[in-house]
Amino acid sequence: MDGSLPRRPDPAAVRHDWTLDEVEALFERPFMDLVFEAAQVHRRRFDPSAIQKAQLLSVKTGGCAENCGYCSQSASFDTGLKASKLMDAEAVIAEAKAARDGGADRFCMGAAWRELKDRDLPKLATMISGVKALGLETCATLGMLTPAQAAELKAAGLDFYNHNLDTGPEYYGEVVTTRTYQDRLDTLEYVRQAGMKTCCGGIVGMGETRRDRAGLLHALATMPAHPDSLPVNALVPVAGTPLGEKISREGELDPIEFVRTVAVARLVCPASVVRLSAGREGMTQELQALCFLAGANSIFVGGRLLTTPNPEEDEDAALFRALDLKPMIAPRAEV
Numbered sequence: 001m002d003g004s005l006p007r008r009p010d011p012a013a014v015r016h017d018w019t020l021d022e023v024e025a026l027f028e029r030p031f032m033d034l035v036f037e038a039a040q041v042h043r044r045r046f047d048p049s050a051i052q053k054a055q056l057l058s059v060k061t062g063g064c065a066e067n068c069g070y071c072s073q074s075a076s077f078d079t080g081l082k083a084s085k086l087m088d089a090e091a092v093i094a095e096a097k098a099a100r101d102g103g104a105d106r107f108c109m110g111a112a113w114r115e116l117k118d119r120d121l122p123k124l125a126t127m128i129s130g131v132k133a134l135g136l137e138t139c140a141t142l143g144m145l146t147p148a149q150a151a152e153l154k155a156a157g158l159d160f161y162n163h164n165l166d167t168g169p170e171y172y173g174e175v176v177t178t179r180t181y182q183d184r185l186d187t188l189e190y191v192r193q194a195g196m197k198t199c200c201g202g203i204v205g206m207g208e209t210r211r212d213r214a215g216l217l218h219a220l221a222t223m224p225a226h227p228d229s230l231p232v233n234a235l236v237p238v239a240g241t242p243l244g245e246k247i248s249r250e251g252e253l254d255p256i257e258f259v260r261t262v263a264v265a266r267l268v269c270p271a272s273v274v275r276l277s278a279g280r281e282g283m284t285q286e287l288q289a290l291c292f293l294a295g296a297n298s299i300f301v302g303g304r305l306l307t308t309p310n311p312e313e314d315e316d317a318a319l320f321r322a323l324d325l326k327p328m329i330a331p332r333a334e335v
């Protein structure tokens with residue numbers, strides 16, 4: 001024994017052994033201390049002024065067989081949304097080029113499906129390879145996958161696959177009953193096995209408890225590999241959906257609690273890119289600034305996220321100027 005004090009664990013180290021009680025205890029910390037520590041961890045791994053710009057396009061809208069209680073695209077609810085067919089690859093690639101020219105570094109394609117059908121793979125492969133050829137990071141969310149489908153998407157040039165857990169396992173049954181939690185975890189495992197990066201997060205403000213929010217982040221932090229991209233969505237209440245009607249009656253999540261969620265996400269998944277996703281249209285510059293301070297470092301740009309509103313380009317330009325932010329530039333794909 002040399003008499004020296006034991007070394008303090010590195011708070012920015014990646015852990016996979018978090019307990020649910022530990023994660024919930026982070027939420028209980030004094031707000032200023034929590035955000036300060038999250039900001040310190042963030043700065044250990046990222047440039048705090050660099051924000052990734054991603055753009056999301058609905059390549060197939062509506063008519064989904066899932067009954068996710070927040071979603072305007074579910075065939076189970078009457079939200080007035082008209083279902084459409086899968087877009088042609090040429091149209092998607094044109095949208096991606098416009099997104100790139102507008103400053104986006106990553107292009108995400110979403111289809112309202114319960115699961116991917118093999119018959120749609122050739123068109124999707126053309127779509128993905130065309131977007132990749134523009135030098136953009138590629139991401140898709142297409143529902144549940146088989147291992148073979150994941151391998152084909154990887155071969156087409158898909159960098160990331162998005163498949164959110166939505167909420168913690170205890171509250172999950174209040175959100176959706178047509179797909180199990182394990183179904184989601186299985187698809188994420190197939191994505192990892194195929195060599196793609198995972199994009200996985202959830203939605204807060206759906207009437208869940210703080211422990212449910214801790215449960216979501218605990219599930220993400222104890223995966224075999226943390227999500228490479230971790231979207232934190234604030235519920236956008238949609239008329240005609242069960243959760244939209246519930247939150248319209250009961251009130252939306254407190255903004256400070258949303259910041260706490262971002263900060264805890266940064267602490268338990270320190271190497272993940274944490275994205276402010278749905279709900280940003282209703283956030284003030286001040287709230288977004290707090291989220292960036294707490295460790296968020298990605299946003300969706302463009303005026304629409306699938307079927308919900310998003311800040312316009314001029315609003316985000318003003319936000320970047322006010323906060324002295326700059327785009328995070330990912331390594332360009334070979335073309």
